[in-house]
Structure formats: C-alpha cells, structure tokens
Amino acid sequence: MPGKLKAKIVAGRHLPVMDRASDLTDAFVEVKFGNTTFKTDVYPKSLNPQWNSEWFKFEVDDEDLQDEPLQITVLDHDTYSANDAIGKVYIDIDPLLCSEAATVISGWLPIYDTIHGIRGEINVLVKVDLFNDLNRFRQSSCGVKFFCTTSIPRCYRAVMVHGFVEELVVNEDPEYQWIDRIRTPRASNEARQRLIFLMSGELQRKIGLKVLEMGGNAVVGYLQCFDLEGESGLVVRAIGTACTLEKISTFPATATHPNNSSPSKDMKDSPQAAPSTLGCRSTHSSPVHSASSRLSQGFSVSVPTLLFAGMGSGGSAGKEAGPLKALLRQQTQSALEQREYPFFTLTAFPPGFLLHVGGVVSARSVKLLDRIHNPDEPETRDAWWEEIRQEIKSHAKALGCHAVVGYSESTSICEEVCILSASGTAAVLSSRFMQDGPLDTEHRLSRQPLCVFSTGSERVEGDMGSSASLGFEEVVSPGCGFCHIPYDELNIPFPAQLTYCYCCRRYKVPDVLFTTIDLPTEANVTGKGCLIQARLCRTKKKAQGEGNATAISSLLPFLEYELHTQLMNKLKLRGMNALFGLRIQISVGETMLLGLASATGVYLTALPSPGGIQIAGKTPSDITYEQHISTMQKKINDTIDKNKELYEINPPEVVEEIIGSPIPEPRQRSRLFRSHSESSDEVSELDLSHGKKDAFVLEIDDTDAVEDIHALLTDSPTPAGFYSCNTEIMPGIQNWTSAIQMFTSVRVFRLNANLTNQGLNKIFSDLCENLLKSLYFKLRSMVPCCLCHLNFTVAIPEDELIQVAVTAVAMSFDKEQPLENGKQSGEKTLIKAITENDEQLQFNLELNAETSSHNPLSSPKGLSEVGSHLSARASSLEKASPLPEGRSRSLRSNRSYSGSSVAVVKMTPLSFIPGAKIIKYLGIINMFFIRETSSLREEGGVSGFLHTFIAEVFAMVRAHVAALGGNAVVSYSMKECVFMENPNKNQAQCLINVSGDAVIFVRESELESTSVQTQSATTHTSNGGEGT
C-alpha cells in the first residue's frame, strides 16, 4: 500500500438543466479510482451545487497510481428511473507522483460528455501521499519526470543523457469489440477514452522503469502516439530520451537551510533538495533492476510475422534485415548498441553536445495490419519498429555518424495498410553527456554540473580529463562546427560538393545541409529564415491486401524523391543553403498518397552560397521556346533576388574555392539519405549537368520540372511583416514581445473524382497555401510577427477528402531594436545573456541564502524562506509582491486580470515563453478526447462541431494546467485529430489527442526587480569563482 490518493469534491457550477419540470438538477458525484467508488450526497435542485464532501481516500499501489486516472462522474439523481450521467472528468494524477512537479490539483475542471461536450464545471481537490517503496523489483516508476519539450527543460541542467527509450502497448479497440453493437455511443466512447488513459499511464510507467534502469531520472522529448488500427487493435507507443536532470538552483547553501522553514506547499520539493547538492544522487538511490528480465521483453521477436519483409522501404532493409536471424542476434545486444549508436528525440542540445551533423536519415516500411492476438505480447509491432530503427542506425553509420538526433516516428494507416516512418538527423555527439557504465558516474558528476553551462576555464579541464580522445572538437568554433562533415570525404555515401568551411576555413562542409533538429543557438546564420514546404499528391489504384501494399511501397521512393527535389528547388529559390526541423509526412489513402515536407530554410554562414536555378530546354533551336525559357529564367532570378532581400541574405563575398570533390561532375540533389538504393541511382541519372557551374538545372520539357517550376512560382510570398518557421527559434529575430497567440486550424477539402496527378498537386498545394494565407490574415493585428513551430499534419480521412491541420504560435516582435552587426552575433549575446542570467540567479540565490543567516535584507520574511529551489524562490517572490495574496497559487492569480475569475493560461508549441522565465515544470499533460454527435446540422455542421470541440479541448487543457497551479503549457502539440463524418446520418465523430508540459512562468520584468538588489554582490561572486 505505497500510496494514498485523496479527493474532495467541493462544488459544481453552470450545470445543465437535467429536470425539465423544475429547470434544475439534483446532482451528485461518483469518484472512482481503480475498482473503488465513492459517492457524494445528492445536492438537490441546483445548477450550482455545493457538495463540500469529505476527503475520499483510496489506498492503492503506486503502480495503479501511475496507470489509472481518477475518474469523476457527475450524475443527476432520479428517484424513479436510472440516474442520468451529466459528464465526466478524468484526472491524470501522474504530476502528483513526482516530487518536483505539482503538489495538489485544485480548481474548476470542465465536466465533459462525449455527446454533449462541456456541461458545467466541477471544483475538486486531489492530493497524493506517497510512501517510499524500497522494493527493488517494483513495477512502478514514480518520480521519473516526463517532458514533451525536446530540449533540456529550462530550469534543469543535463547531468547525463542516457539515450533512447521506447515502449509500446497494444489492446483491442473497444469501438471494434462485439459489445459495441449493443452499447450506446456514449458508453463506447467512454470505454475508449478510459482505455487510452490507462494505456498511456501504463506506457509511461514502463518507460519510467526503463529510465530508472538506465540510471536516469527523467524523459525528455517524450513523444507518445496512438495508432488506431481499427479491427486489428489499438497501439499506444512512445519514444523519448532518458536523461539525468538536475534542478539548476541546487547549491550547497541549501544544506545549511533545513526545509522546516519553508512553507507547507514546498514540503514535497524540499526532501529532494538536500541530496541534490551532491550532484545527482538520485542516480544511485534508484533501484537497480535485474536487467535481463526486463530487457528480454521488448526484444524477443521470435516469430517473423512480417508479411512484407522485402517491402520495407528498401534495399538497405534487405541487406541488413534480410537474414532475420542476424537482426535478432543484433537485437540481443541492443542495450549496448543503443548506447553506441543512440537515438535522441531531442532537437536542441546543451552547448558542446552536438559536434557534427551528417544529414537526414529516414526509413519507411509498409505493413499489412493483422489482428493483435495477444495484447500482452506486442511482438509484431515491436519487431516492425526494431527493423526500422536498425535501418536508421545503419544509415547513420553510413554517414559516419554514431548517433541520430531529432529522431521521431510516425505511422499512417488506411484500412489494413500501415506505413511506418522514422526519421532523424545523423550526428556525432560529444561523449560528455553519455557514459556507458553507470559506475563512474560519481566521479564524473562531481564535475559535470560545472561543465554544462559555464564557460570558465574549469570546463576545459573537465573535458580534457574525461574525453581526451575527442580533443579535436575543442578547437572548433561553435558557430560552424556542427556543419563540418562527419564522414570521410573520400568515401561519401552520396554525391556531394565539399568546400572548406566559410567560417573557420579549416574543415570541410557540404554545400547543402538538411536536418530534423532545431537550429543550434550558437550557429552562425546570415539573414532570417523561412518556412519551406514541399507538397505532393500521387494517385494510386484502389487495391486490396498485398497488392495494395506493393503498390504503395513502389510509389513511396518516387514520392520522397520528388519531395526532396521540391525542397531543394524552393531552398535555392530563397537563396538559402540549409533546412532545419525537416519533417516529412506521408499519408496514405485508398486512391492516393499525400506527401508533405515542412522545414525551416536558413542561410548558414559556414556553408557556401547556393547557386541559382538554371532552366534548360531540350530543343534549344526553337526560338519561341527559348523565349519561354528565358522569361521563366528571368522570373526565377528575380524571385531569388527578391527573396535574398526579404530574408536579408547578404553574405560576405568570398572567393570560391571548391576543393576536389571525389566525384567530379554530378550535382548533389539532396542531403537526405535515401533508403532506396534505386532512388539514389535515379538521382545521378536525372542529374544532367547542364549549364553553369553551381546552378541547379531544371529541364523544362520534363513534366516533373514543369510541375516543379510551377510550384516554385506559385508559392506566394508571406505578406509584409510576417515571418514563418517550423522550428523553435526564428533566426534573425530575437526581440520578442510577450504577445503570443497559439492556434489550431483544420481544413478538410473534398476533391473531384478523376483528377490527374498534376491537378491533385495543384489542389493540395493551393490548399496549404490558402491555409497559410488565412492564418496571416487572421493574425494581421500582431504584425510584425512570426508564426513559429508551424506544424502541418495531413490526413486522408476518406476517399476524396484531404484534411490539413495546423498548430502553431504567432509571436510579435519589436521591429525597432537595431539588428546591425550581424544577426547571429546578436542572437549569441542574447543566448549568453540568458545563460548568464541563469547563473546570476543562482548566485543571487546562494548569496541570499548565505547572507540571510547573519544579515537579513530588506524583506527578511521572504529571504528566510528561500530554499534551494526556484520554486521556493518563487514563493519568496510572491511574498515580496505587493499583492495580499498568500496562497500557493498566487502567481497565477497575479496573472489573472482583476474582474475575471478565470486564470489566464498561455499555450505554446515552443519550449519557452518570450519575455518570461519558466520556474517550475508541473508535469506532463496528455489528454485524449472523443466527441460524437448525432445532430450535426444543429451543431453548426462539421465546422461548428469541430470548432466547438477544439475550443473545448483547449479549455480542458487550460483548466487542468490551472488546477495544477500552472499558468502555461509549453511544447504543446495536437498529435491526433481524427475526424469522421456521415452527413447523411447527421453524425460526426472526432478524436483529439494533445500533449504538453504544464509550467509556472514569471515575467522577466518581475524577476528583475528582485535581482537588482544583489547585482553588485553577484559580480563579486563571479570574480571569486574565477579565482578558485
């Protein structure tokens, strides 16, 4: 009985009228956890009941605490007939299980019904008392922190990055069970919601166990996905990066300050504080599991049920995975191998971690779905992913890289066909954060915290001591180092043109660089970046089973090839030479395949200036034809010039010196490492090197080229004052204001039958373009502004329908601030300023803590309570604030406007909030909702229905964050939006899955006021620090 869950039902408001006669409701509440249910009294005849219940206590295993949600059902009491359900609230109590996250859930939560949507709100209080469990073989992993953020969270430092963790669980989809024929849609939806909640909980727990096993205490870049496989079941899978994180504000001073003085709300934080003074003690205190028993589970692929072994996207799979036994042998060692070639879901890294970037690696495979026979043994799905990961691994190896960063996995399912995709960026990482054996951690940890962020002399010492073998990396400037090729230039896996780095002139760089990661903060960039999209639609014949899968897998390489050609063209058209955050989504439908590649183009100063695009005609004799070509050429040249001006790309002129590329002639088309050997052949085949030396040649009478040129020229420029990118940071813009607007937009487009590929392409491209235009128009009041993290998701919900969903954040910035002296340097100083600020804060804190013992400053009350944590600091800030608010959530109420009783919760897909500092992560938000209607017209048609639903989802996310005590969600994403309609029956159904990190932030302006008083002292301390 290692945990006690306590819940109290306080009140309800805005309840719906359940009794038509009295226009009132007799509401009561059922609180259910696991198999235990409690009920409140009936509060008669009120739409705003005050239950004020006792504390309902559940004594449960922590394993259950992790798996199960707390389920609150509000009902209307009926004396004569069955009680009517008003709605439900599922509360994920995971954030309460981690000592550093939230301590209590308290607030108004929307009561949700899958048929009626939000029906009023309920005020609840939930707490958890956890008892320490010393059982070494426990199945729970309480205390492992989860972050959706794909970088090291802002108030933590990475002590160690352990590597890839993955897990998947499968189950039957309740919607497809026999019982579904006889139960109501509501019951079926609720069964599904509950199941997915349970599965996510279980998944998270299992991943947590793996993390503990690796010696970590957190998962960063946690990406959880659902595969709704229909008849064959429901798969919930997750990947992430196991890390050992340490709160930044841990300083020895804390030891002298016992936590008894801290307010009660910090009780859960405080015990953590003391051990963390010794670096990462938690690594050692975590139970060491018998590795063999656990490891065997994930990898025991004994039955090769791959129906299409050869069909996996490509030749290389054949080479490596072909003899399946070899694969299995490899897998048995994969624990080791994963360290050797680790995957990282991170897209941004601590400085000095990312050494070199090779290029994008991706792998796809087409599978036929088969009923999952035994949910407890999800071997087939595991094997599928293993196969793909192996392929990725080998691609990375071929690029001379030992790691894959910015790694992600996705699926697209249509009927029984499933495309599995994985992609990432091959990279060489510093071993600084990765140690193989957990044994020497103590030794390293004692130094490690100093290495991470500080730039002092100690760092070099530390590095030399631990990783002398990597000595060469120390001399490389951080601004260009990552561009230097990791592979052997005499043995390049694909045709490429190498030059000496334009920054340091010492190492070789490729002419173009494609990556899936964010632009490293220290990178030297010229000008601004912009969103670049390649869109493609390909028809395919309707087919069944194997034939269908074969058709799809033979189409895939062409699709990918064309997407890359498009990306390359568009990149050149903008005068840029690198892509970041590349995400290629391929979606399969019955009669077509959709491909959408999005990335942020930038001009990396280290890379050579891209050549123009030259158009070549096949029959140069014809005069009209030549004229046509020359006008086209002129248009393109004009566009390039215009774009260069728009994105402020004016790199310093340098003398071209192309060093002997081992392959003399061919142009390099794309940096993407193709999984298909055939397609690589095609590249060189098609690459007829007409024209100028470094121009990219397009042949006009080639139908593809016409299409490409068309696509190039129809991409309308962003309106004045707007910028866009799909990455975390927009190069060239730093002075963000605090105005942010997160939004989701969904469009579904109905196609006519019998469209040609070209016609389809045009429509699809226009659809995306028009959607962007609409966004610009909607957000025009925020100009100058940048749409960041533009994340497009395409789907083919049914024949002849294309669905595009976008989630992004619009952020305003100040134009006024001068940007002279090279943008990149400005950016760097900003980054530096941030890190410095961090350090200052730490020092301040330390100083405060030390001085307070003998020299109480102006606000002794606040200072005496300064613990080790920033949260404690926050509480002192609260105390210092003039507002009379004394409650733990006063930060939130500070933020809420007077007159409004609802706290404002910001949402953003980014990992930060401009102009603010995140002081606490409260836990992961991972919510799944189903909404269904059988009165579609009455609810405003499909648009009205979905509009309401998305607004409701936002509202529920905000409410849950607020109840955790937070005032923002960062790294928010809508991972699933499955919309189905049947207008003839007046019905529609939609499933949405969202996730993010709940946080507390404070405005930097509010922080400044408190740090000023110790400013002078800080400089002293830092000077002293250098001396020692």
Next chain:
Amino acid sequence: MSVELDVFVGNTTIMDKEVYQLWLNGYTVNDAVKVRIEGGVMEECEASAEVLLSDTMDQYRTFQMCERLLHHPAKLANQLLFQIPPDRQAMLIERYYAFDDSFVREVLGKKLSKGTKKDLDDVSTKTGITLKSCRRQFDNFKRVFKVVEELKGPLVENIRQHFLLPDQLARDYAAIVFFANNRFETGKKKLQYLTFQDFAFCAGQLINNWTLGAVDNMMEDMDVDLDKEFLQDLKDLKILITDKDLLDQHKSRVNNETSHPLSLVCNALRGKTNVFNEMEANFKNLSRGLVNIAAKLINAKDVRDFFIDLVEKFIEPCRSDKWTSIDMNLYLTHYTNSAHILDTFKHHAVWTRYMGVIKSCILRMYHD
C-alpha cells in the same frame, strides 16, 4: 472541389471588431464579406476574397458560440471555453447590448411580448435594420426586463451588475424597462419628433422622482412602478384649477414675477410683448393642462398617455405661440414657485415633486 470544413481556434479567442459589428447588424456572411471588401481590408493585408470569406465564416461561428454566454454576461467572465481578455469581454457585451435608436423608438413603451416580436418584420422594413438585428435587440430588452423585474434595489444598478453594462447603457436599459413596464405611448405621430434620448431622459426623471425608489430604496419593483401614494396625492392639485380664486391669484403672481422690472431676463421677455401677451392669455389653458395631467395619473391608462398629453396640452400651444426654451424655462420656474406663495395652497411637497419632473421633461421635449 470544395472546402468541406474550415475552422480556426486560437488559445485567446480572436474577434475582429468590424466583423462583430457586421454580425450584430444581422448581415449574412456573404453581405459581410462584400462590406469588408469595400472597406479595403483586402488591399491592406494582401488577402483574397476566399480568405476573407473563410475568416468571416469563422468569426461568425465564434460569435454564435459566444452568443449563449452573452445572454448572461456574468457567465462570460467565469466560463472556461473561450479565453477572452477582460477588455475584449467588455467590448463584446457592450456592443451586443447596444441598440439602434431608430429601432428602440419603434418598440419603446410596447409590451415586450411575443406579439410585438412578431411585428418586428414591419419594424425592420420601416427602419432598414435587418430582422436579425431587430430580434437581437428585442430579445435583449426582454431579457433585461425579465431579470430586473424580480430584483430588489435600484434599477440602473441592477442592470449594470447583472449585465455588466457601462453606466450610460445601463441607464438607457432602465428607461426601456421603465417604459415597457408602464406602457407609455411613444408611437403617436405627434411624438415622432422625440428621440429615444429624450424619452430616456424623461424616464430617468420619473424613476428618480416619481417611483417608490425615490422614497424607499429596498422595495421590489421600486424603480419600475410609479409611487401610488404620490399619484393619489396628485389629485389634490386639482384645487389649483378648480378654485377660481386660486387660479387667478396664481396667474397674477406668475405675471408679476415675469414682469418684475429688476429681472434682466424678464425685461428681455417683456421686450417680446407678443410672447408675453400670449402667455397671459393662455395661462388658464396651460395650467389646466398640467394640473389635469397630474390629477389623472392615478389611472394606468392615463399614465400611458403622459407624454402625448404633455405634448398636446402644453408643448404644442407654446410652440404655436413661438416660445423659446428660455421663455419656457422662465415660465415654468415662475409657475412652480409662485404656487408656493398662494395663501390657500397646501400641497407644496407634492407640487414640487410633480413640477420638478414636469419642468425638466418639458424642457427636454421642447424642440423641433
């Protein structure tokens, strides 16, 4: 090929003021798009008609979803569905409850019933305001009426608190409720020259002086119903016209006052001998008119005719005699004051309470 579904949802709900106004005005989506195109928003933002249509539809949908909340403005502040900054909330409410003067003139004083609602299409044709907008405005009146009907305390304050309206708008609504409750006739041809603001002003006067609320402020309906006791007492004023002596005395006092040589204004008035003479001649008629109105107010039917009576019995005669408002002010001041010095006249309090309102109402209503 068609867009089947098109939605945009922001974490902070985006609402365009201009589109909101078009929606409130009852424009269809297509008409609203036309208006927006004419407004030049397209050139400004490099948008196409398609984009504009999508945006307009989306905004319309948002407003429709919000409308339910706007019916209970207090809910807007603590609902969770839309995150709307407080200043935006205030804007939404204020504009939703705003009304057209030309519309309100049509329904002012009418019973806020289903029957009246049915006639709204006539109102719509007459005023050129879309039926949709008419319905919203009518429903707003009715909703406010229903809510404050059952509340204790001052009317304006109740409206302001329950509907979170700015002060001026709350006062206007108080006037509408007051008129609807007392069913004042405002539609007669002779009253057509009066604006809503004229009536609202008068309503304010009546509410502040003639209702129960003017004496006791914790009664139900205190501000909507006239003080019955006071109306009863008004009958006593009849003595001013029934008693021949009193009438003559009153007349001469008014005449003396106005012809007092020390008063500069009076001199000015006397200069206009024409007006002065007419006044003297009409005194009995005018006084009889005013006092008769007072005496009849006890009957609900005559209350309804209050404004028409004022116009017929007092304003029109004066207007035909070409009085200026200054003349009017002067005359009414003396007329009120001189009654107090009449020997046998005892009902000073009632007279003051009555004439104070009458005077300010007439002055407000005395224009072209």
